[in-house]
Amino acid sequence: MSFQTGQEAQSSQSLDCLPQCRQVTFSEIQVATNNFDESLVVGHGGFGRVYRGTITNGESVLDVAIKRLESTSDQGTAEFWAEVELLSELRHTNLVSLIGYCSHGKEMILVYEYMPNGTLLDRLHKCRFPLTWVRRLKISIGAAHGLEYFQGD
Known part of the structure; x- marks a missing residue:
């Protein structure tokens, strides 16, 4: 297009x-x-x-x-x-x-x-309650799935 x-x-x-x-x-x-x-x-x-x-x-x-x-x-x-x-x-x-x-x-x-929860950057650096390492790992895996989607099959 x-x-x-x-x-x-x-x-x-x-x-x-x-x-x-x-x-x-x-x-x-x-x-x-x-x-x-x-x-x-x-x-x-x-x-x-x-x-x-x-x-x-x-x-x-x-x-x-x-x-x-x-x-x-x-x-x-x-x-x-x-x-x-x-x-x-x-x-x-x-x-x-x-x-x-x-x-x-x-x-x-x-x-x-x-x-509503803001950006990942906000959650990592500006949030009063920092993300746990387990939550960060889950976010990383989700981001990897998103990147894999961009790449296609």
Whole structure:
């Protein structure tokens, strides 16, 4: 599957080629993040800020993590669409699922399932109650299963 850049990508990208995730409107994102309220920021990475929010998906309401690309990010349109393409096709118990994406003007936003226990990095280094070595081993095995899934059969 190939992706175009800029406006061409926004107009030609459709859910037909991305069966596992859906296009989320910018207004849905604004509602979910209370217009990008700083109090809802749960993290920050190379892509930009990550907000916690809720998105309605049919009749269900989902807790989500919303990654918003910052203009200062090293990532751009090509990386955004590559992430959408790859993660929309992956479903594994040891991988966070991509629920949707939003491409609106210069806004590029990814919507993931929310992980209430935080990231592995948080659990290893920021948690008041450190993980036991047995729990760390189980996490490592789970991560290995996730990596094996990427490799395929």
